[in-house]
Amino acid sequence: MALRSVVSRKTLAPALRHYRSLTTFTLPDLPYDYGALEPAISGEIMRLHHQKHHQTYVTNYNKALEQLDAAVSKGDAKGVVQLQSALKFNGGGHVNHSIFWQNLKPVSEGGGEPPHGALGWAIDKDFGSLEALVKKINSEGAALQGSGWVWLALDKEQKILKVETTPNQDPLVTKGVSLVPLLGVDVWEHAYYLQYKNVRPDYLTNIWKVINWKYASEVYEKESA
Amino acid sequence: MSKRTVEIHWGKHHNEHVERLNKHLKTSAFYGHTLEEMVKATYNNGSPLVEFNDSSSVWSHDFFWESMQPNGGSMPKGGVLDQIKKDFGTFTNFKDEFTFAALSIFGPGWVWLYLKKNERKLAVAPTQNAISPLVWGDIPIIGLDMWEHAYYLDYKDDRSAYVNNFLDHLVSWHSVMVRMMRAEAFVNLGEPKIPVA
Numbered sequence: 001m002a003l004r005s006v007v008s009r010k011t012l013a014p015a016l017r018h019y020r021s022l023t024t025f026t027l028p029d030l031p032y033d034y035g036a037l038e039p040a041i042s043g044e045i046m047r048l049h050h051q052k053h054h055q056t057y058v059t060n061y062n063k064a065l066e067q068l069d070a071a072v073s074k075g076d077a078k079g080v081v082q083l084q085s086a087l088k089f090n091g092g093g094h095v096n097h098s099i100f101w102q103n104l105k106p107v108s109e110g111g112g113e114p115p116h117g118a119l120g121w122a123i124d125k126d127f128g129s130l131e132a133l134v135k136k137i138n139s140e141g142a143a144l145q146g147s148g149w150v151w152l153a154l155d156k157e158q159k160i161l162k163v164e165t166t167p168n169q170d171p172l173v174t175k176g177v178s179l180v181p182l183l184g185v186d187v188w189e190h191a192y193y194l195q196y197k198n199v200r201p202d203y204l205t206n207i208w209k210v211i212n213w214k215y216a217s218e219v220y221e222k223e224s225a
Numbered sequence: 226m227s228k229r230t231v232e233i234h235w236g237k238h239h240n241e242h243v244e245r246l247n248k249h250l251k252t253s254a255f256y257g258h259t260l261e262e263m264v265k266a267t268y269n270n271g272s273p274l275v276e277f278n279d280s281s282s283v284w285s286h287d288f289f290w291e292s293m294q295p296n297g298g299s300m301p302k303g304g305v306l307d308q309i310k311k312d313f314g315t316f317t318n319f320k321d322e323f324t325f326a327a328l329s330i331f332g333p334g335w336v337w338l339y340l341k342k343n344e345r346k347l348a349v350a351p352t353q354n355a356i357s358p359l360v361w362g363d364i365p366i367i368g369l370d371m372w373e374h375a376y377y378l379d380y381k382d383d384r385s386a387y388v389n390n391f392l393d394h395l396v397s398w399h400s401v402m403v404r405m406m407r408a409e410a411f412v413n414l415g416e417p418k419i420p421v422a
Contacts, residue, residue, distance in 0.1 A: 052382040089331040145278055146333045146354045147373070168332035189333075189373035190382065198237040198374060 022069050024062040027055050028098055036106040040206045042195045050101070053190055057093030057169070064090055092169035096149055096184055103183050105212035115213040119182070119220040126161040136163050138204040141187045152183040152216065154223055180223045182216040226293070226395060230378050238374055239286040246279040260284050261359055268360040281355040285335060288357075288368045294397035301398040305405055308414065312347040319349070320392050323369075326351040327388045330371050336388075338367040338401075340408050364408045366401055 030050055035043030064086040071079035105111035114130055115123065127133040133152070140163055141150040148167040155162055157178035164175045172181045185207060192203035250256050253276050255263045264284050267277035300306065300316060313319035319338075327336040330351045339358040341348050347366065350358065358365045369375075369391055376387035408414075 048381055056382075085331065189377060193374060193377045194381075197233050197378075198241075 022065060024065060025058050025094060027051075027058050028101065030101050032104075032106050032109070036108075037104055037111070037210045040210045041104070041192075041203075045190075045192065045194050048194075049097075049186075049191060054094070054097040057090045057097065060086065061090035061094050088174075089169050092171045095171050096169055096186070099181055099184050100186055102215045103185075103212050104207075104210050105214070107209060110214055111210040111212055112208060113213060115217050117217060117221070118224070119213070119217040122161055122220065122224075133161075133163070134208055137185065138201065140165050141185055141204050142201045144187050147188040150185045150187060151179075151181050153179040154182055154220055155179055156223055159224065180219065182219050183211065226390075227379050230375075233378070234370075234375060235286070235290065239283070242279045242282040242286065246276070246283050249276045249279060255280075260287075264357065264359045265362070268356075278355050281357060281359075284359065285355060285357050285368055286370070288365060289370050291400050292367050292369070292397055293391070293395040294399060296394075297397045298392060298394040299398075301401060303402075305398065305402050308347060308405070322349045323392065324385065324388045327369060327371055328384055333372040335371055336369045337365050340364040340366055340405070340412060342412050345412055345414060364404075364411065366404050366408070367396060 027050070030046070033043075034046040034050070037043075037046060064083055068080060068083050068087065070076075071083065114120070120130075123130055123133050127136065137150055137152065144150065144165050144167075146167060148165055148170070149172075151164045151166065151172050153162045153164050153172055153175075154160075155176065155178050161182075162179070164172060164179065166172060166175055172179050172184070185204065187200060187204075192200060196203040255266060255276060258266060260280060260283065263276065263280045267274040267280055269277070301309065306316065309316055309319050313322060323336060323338065326349050330336070330353070332353065334351055334353045335355075335357065336349065336351045337358050338347060338349055340346070341363050351371070352358075357368065369388065371384070376384065380387045380390075
C-alpha cells in the first residue's frame with residue numbers, strides 16, 4: 001500500500017511588510033496671547049485665525065498626506081497627481097501661517113521695532129529706505145485680487161531682497177526656488193475682515209506696529225551667510 | 226444675511242468693482258459691449274484681460290443679489306422642481322451637491338447652479354475668483370458668492386452654515402423660474418411635441 005502523505009504547510013508568518021511611518025503635523029502654539037497684538041490685530045481674529053483656519057489647514061494637510069501615502073504605496077500615479085492641489089493648498093496654508101505667527105510680536109516684546117544691522121542695510125540698499133519698502137508691500141498687498149500673501153523675500157542666488165505676492169496659499173517658493181521668506185503678510189479676508197471690513201489698506205498700515213523685524217533679521221543673517 | 230453684511234458687500238465691495246469697471250471703460254476697447262459680452266470677451270479663453278476681474282465681478286454680484294429674496298428658500302415648484310429632480314435625482318441631492326461644491330473651493334470663488342446648453346441639463350459647479358459659467362458659454366441659474374467677505378461677519382469660518390442658510394432661507398426660486406424661462410429661449414429642455422394630425 002503506497003502511503004502518500006501530502007504535506008501541506010500553511011505559511012503562518014505574515015508576508016513581510018514594510019512599515020513606513022508617516023510624519024504628520026500639529027498646530028504650532030502661538031508665542032503670545034491672542035489679545036497681545038491689539039489694537040493692530042484683534043484677539044478675536046487671532047483666535048479664529050489660529051484655532052480654526054490654521055488648524056483646518058493642518059487637519060486637511062494630514063488627511064491629504066495619508067491619502068498620498070496610500071496612493072504612492074499602491075503605485076497609483078493618477079491618485080498622486082490628483083492630490084497635488086490639496087497638498088499645495090493645505091500644506092502651503094500650514095507653512096505660510098507657521099511663518100506668519102513668527103512674523104508678529106506684541107509691541108511690549110519688540111513688535112514694530114525697525115530692523116537694524118545687516119537686514120536694515122540691505123533694505124536701504126535694495127529699496128532706498130524702510131518707508132519705501134513698507135509702501136511697496138502695502139500697495140502690492142492692497143492690489144492683490146482675491147486671496148493671497150505678500151512677502152519680503154531674500155533671493156539667495158541673486159543676493160537681493162524682493163517683494164513678491166503669491167495667490168491663495170501658494171508658498172513663496174512657488175515664485176522662485178531661491179526665494180527665502182523673511183516676512184509674510186496674510187491678505188486673505190479672514191486675516192482682517194472682522195476688524196477692518198473691506199478696508200484692507202488700514203490693516204496693512206497697522207500691521208507694521210506688530211511686525212517682528214528681529215525674526216526677519218535672524219532669518220536674513222542665517223540665509224545670507 | 227445681516228444688514229451689515231449687505232451694506233458692506235453691496236455698498237463697498239460690489240460698488241468698488243463698478244467704479245473700477247467704469248474707470249476701465251473710459252479707455253477700454255470693449256466699451257459698448259453688453260456686460261455679458263464683455264465678461265466672455267475679456268476672459269479671453271483663460272488668459273484674462275485687465276477688464277475681466279471687474280466686469281465679471283459686477284455681473285456676478287448683480288446676479289447674486291437677484292438670486293436671493295426676503296423669505297426665500299423652501300422649495301421650487303412645478304417645472305423647475307421637475308427639472309431639478311430629473312437632473313439631480315431628488316431635491317435633497319441637488320442641495321447636497323451644491324453644498325459640497327461650495328465647500329470644495331480652495332480660496333475665493335463662487336458656486337453655481339447652471340444650465341448646460343449642449344447637454345440640456347442643469348448642473349452644479351464651483352469656480353475660482355471671479356469666474357462664472359458665462360465664460361464657458363453656459364447659462365447661470367443661481368450664483369452664490371463664496372468669498373470670505375460674503376459670510377465672514379455673519380458666520381466667521383462656518384461656511385456650511387452660510388450655504389445651508391442660503392439654500393433654506395434666501396435663494397429666490399422665483400428668480401430661478403424667470404431665468405429658466407429665459408434659458409428655454411436658447412435651449413430645448415423638453416421633447417418637441419410633434420402633432421399627430
